[in-house]
Amino acid sequence: MDPLVASLKVAASGLEAQSTRIRIVSENLANARSTGDTPGADPFRRKTVTFTSELDRLSGSSTVEVSRLGFDEGEFTTEYDPGNPAADEKGYVKMPNVNVLVEMADMREANRSYEANLQSIKQSRDLISATIDLLRASQ
Amino acid sequence: MQPIQLFELASKQAEWLATRQSVVAGNIANANTPGFKAKDVTPFQSVLETTSARMAATHPGHFTETEMASRVITTKPTEEIGVQESGNTVGLADELMKEGQVKRDFELNAGLVKAFHRMMLMTVRR
Numbered sequence: 001m002d003p004l005v006a007s008l009k010v011a012a013s014g015l016e017a018q019s020t021r022i023r024i025v026s027e028n029l030a031n032a033r034s035t036g037d038t039p040g041a042d043p044f045r046r047k048t049v050t051f052t053s054e055l056d057r058l059s060g061s062s063t064v065e066v067s068r069l070g071f072d073e074g075e076f077t078t079e080y081d082p083g084n085p086a087a088d089e090k091g092y093v094k095m096p097n098v099n100v101l102v103e104m105a106d107m108r109e110a111n112r113s114y115e116a117n118l119q120s121i122k123q124s125r126d127l128i129s130a131t132i133d134l135l136r137a138s139q
Numbered sequence: 140m141q142p143i144q145l146f147e148l149a150s151k152q153a154e155w156l157a158t159r160q161s162v163v164a165g166n167i168a169n170a171n172t173p174g175f176k177a178k179d180v181t182p183f184q185s186v187l188e189t190t191s192a193r194m195a196a197t198h199p200g201h202f203t204e205t206e207m208a209s210r211v212i213t214t215k216p217t218e219e220i221g222v223q224e225s226g227n228t229v230g231l232a233d234e235l236m237k238e239g240q241v242k243r244d245f246e247l248n249a250g251l252v253k254a255f256h257r258m259m260l261m262t263v264r265r
Contacts, residue, residue: 113167120163
């Protein structure tokens with residue numbers, strides 16, 4: 001396989017992995033205040049993404065895949081809110097273990113990586129067209 | 140008449156640059172993969188000076204890697220980036236810089252081939 005075509009494939013796998021990450025971040029952000037609906041019930045648990053490098057046997061280059069969608073086993077915080085349907089007998093509600101700041105930082109990082117992958121796709125495309133331009137009749 | 144070696148040299152360099160581009164793309168794609176070690180291709184100079192040993196293909200079904208693919212090495216982590224908490228050694232800025240280098244060299248290479256080709260046509264025409 002042509003290395004330039006292989007690099008397009010690799011960068012596309014990076015785009016897919018980073019967009020999965022952005023999807024998980026937005027799920028976490030959307031559910032940052034999702035509590036349970038019965039007294040003492042567990043709220044939304046923060047999701048995590050892990051990447052792994054995979055060898056593309058056809059081209060010998062290393063693509064990236066999402067290896068596992070896991071859950072953050074961190075402690076839930078509690079808030080005093082006796083009116084909430086998920087409040088226990090003392091009036092405390094368990095809130096999701098989502099830290100909005102951490103999610104924002106994660107989103108920014110995913111964003112940067114996505115842009116870097118886009119940059120390599122553009123570059124590979126430019127190199128391929130520079131090669132094709134050799135065939136164009138000069139003058 | 141002397142054999143014309145420029146095309147051979149240029150295509151070898153183009154192959155090296157294309158391989159380097161795919162390695163750099165792999166590094167960028169794996170910038171957030173835990174435990175991933177950044178890779179690079181050995182300098183073009185050393186590719187020219189040495190020939191690497193390759194596995195023999197004795198059957199049409201055998202896959203052989205190209206000469207350049209056997210030149211891919213794991214790079215040492217640089218001073219300023221080092222090894223991250225996750226065991227990753229890719230520095231995005233570094234990789235983007237390498238991409239710029241590859242692009243410049245590739246365009247120079249293509250331009251030279253084009254110029255040389257034009258010269259050859261000049262002798263053939265009219």
